Amino acid sequence: MSFQDCGRLDNSEYLEDPVLSNEMTEDQESGSFDKVEYWSKFYKSDGDELEFYEWYSAEWLPEFVSTEVDKVDGDSVLDIGCGTSPLLFTLANGSSDTSERIQELKLVGVDFVEEAIEFLKKEAIAQSVDIDFRVMDVTQGLQGIRSSSFSVVVDKGCLDCFVTGEGTSKLAGYLKEVARVLKGNGSFLLLPVNFANIRHLLQTGEIVADTDADGVRSSSAAALEARKRADSATTDVQGTSRHGLEVHHIVLYQQKHLYICKLGPCEKLSVTCGGCGLNMEASYPKLDKQCVCGNALRRFALS
Numbered sequence: 001m002s003f004q005d006c007g008r009l010d011n012s013e014y015l016e017d018p019v020l021s022n023e024m025t026e027d028q029e030s031g032s033f034d035k036v037e038y039w040s041k042f043y044k045s046d047g048d049e050l051e052f053y054e055w056y057s058a059e060w061l062p063e064f065v066s067t068e069v070d071k072v073d074g075d076s077v078l079d080i081g082c083g084t085s086p087l088l089f090t091l092a093n094g095s096s097d098t099s100e101r102i103q104e105l106k107l108v109g110v111d112f113v114e115e116a117i118e119f120l121k122k123e124a125i126a127q128s129v130d131i132d133f134r135v136m137d138v139t140q141g142l143q144g145i146r147s148s149s150f151s152v153v154v155d156k157g158c159l160d161c162f163v164t165g166e167g168t169s170k171l172a173g174y175l176k177e178v179a180r181v182l183k184g185n186g187s188f189l190l191l192p193v194n195f196a197n198i199r200h201l202l203q204t205g206e207i208v209a210d211t212d213a214d215g216v217r218s219s220s221a222a223a224l225e226a227r228k229r230a231d232s233a234t235t236d237v238q239g240t241s242r243h244g245l246e247v248h249h250i251v252l253y254q255q256k257h258l259y260i261c262k263l264g265p266c267e268k269l270s271v272t273c274g275g276c277g278l279n280m281e282a283s284y285p286k287l288d289k290q291c292v293c294g295n296a297l298r299r300f301a302l303s
């Protein structure tokens with residue numbers, strides 16, 4: 001299984017019966033997902049002009065982001081590891097009933113693949129939308145971005161690059177940067193498809209498998225070793241995270257979970273079904289497989 005195999009998780013055939021390999025691909029063994037060469041090759045792979053590409057697309061996400069911006073009385077959104085996603089364009093174009101504040105949002109997208117950012121810059125000019133796209137390696141620090149400057153930071157598939165192989169050594173630095181640029185009351189919206197227990201990962205910096213994720217399997221000794229090494233540096237003696245990000249709310253969409261993370265401790269984790277809005281008492285991650293509305297609650301994991 002590679003990122004390429006499951007780029008479009010909305011393929012319902014695939015979602016209903018995910019067939020997962022028991023072998024790690026070469027890419028995963030070598031931990032290529034954290035390398036610019038891997039992604040550069042991906043975006044240019046067919047030799048044609050680049051086009052918009054949405055990873056494990058989530059048609060509800062733009063609306064969710066807008067709502068979250070409103071909730072935190074925000075003015076800015078950063079899409080981190082934006083690739084060639086149209087997410088910020090959807091936000092910029094808004095809808096007829098979008099509030100004025102949403103229309104005046106400061107929108108910034110960063111990715112370390114130059115070609116992807118060049119493509120988005122051209123599109124922004126063509127569509128006359130005001131979005132600031134920048135080439136940046138998020139693990140090297142978000143240079144030029146002030147601390148506490150974003151109301152909402154969105155990560156769709158970027159954290160996934162730092163949970164295997166050599167990428168694990170970059171996880172701590174990545175989370176530290178997200179925490180740095182997030183406003184005190186801001187939200188970090190995380191949409192992952194990795195195997196890790198996200199809550200545990202944010203709290204301790206440790207990468208352990210989430211038993212609730214479909215597709216989680218035993219991994220090779222090398223991969224397990226890499227996970228064990230994963231950044232104990234973010235954990236202090238009390239076991240609380242130094243970067244300060246914690247999962248506060250989880251919305252369970254069909255096979256995908258959206259983690260709403262905040263700076264500061266979570267008093268009580270809340271869990272909502274994204275299908276019908278039902279709030280669940282069930283302590284995550286011990287979830288039933290389906291909500292009463294039929295929404296699949298177990299999340300898909302690319303392991």
Ligand SMILES: C[S@@+](CC[C@H](N)C(=O)[O-])C[C@H]1O[C@@H](n2cnc3c(N)ncnc32)[C@H](O)[C@@H]1O
Binds near residue numbers: 053056110
């Ligand atoms: C799975 S893709 C998701 C792209 C986009 N967010 C979407 O949902 O369509 C992961 C993205 O993270 C980017 N990425 C990985 N590591 C990065 C880093 N260190 N700095 C900036 N971008 C990075 C990759 O170039 C790639 O575009």
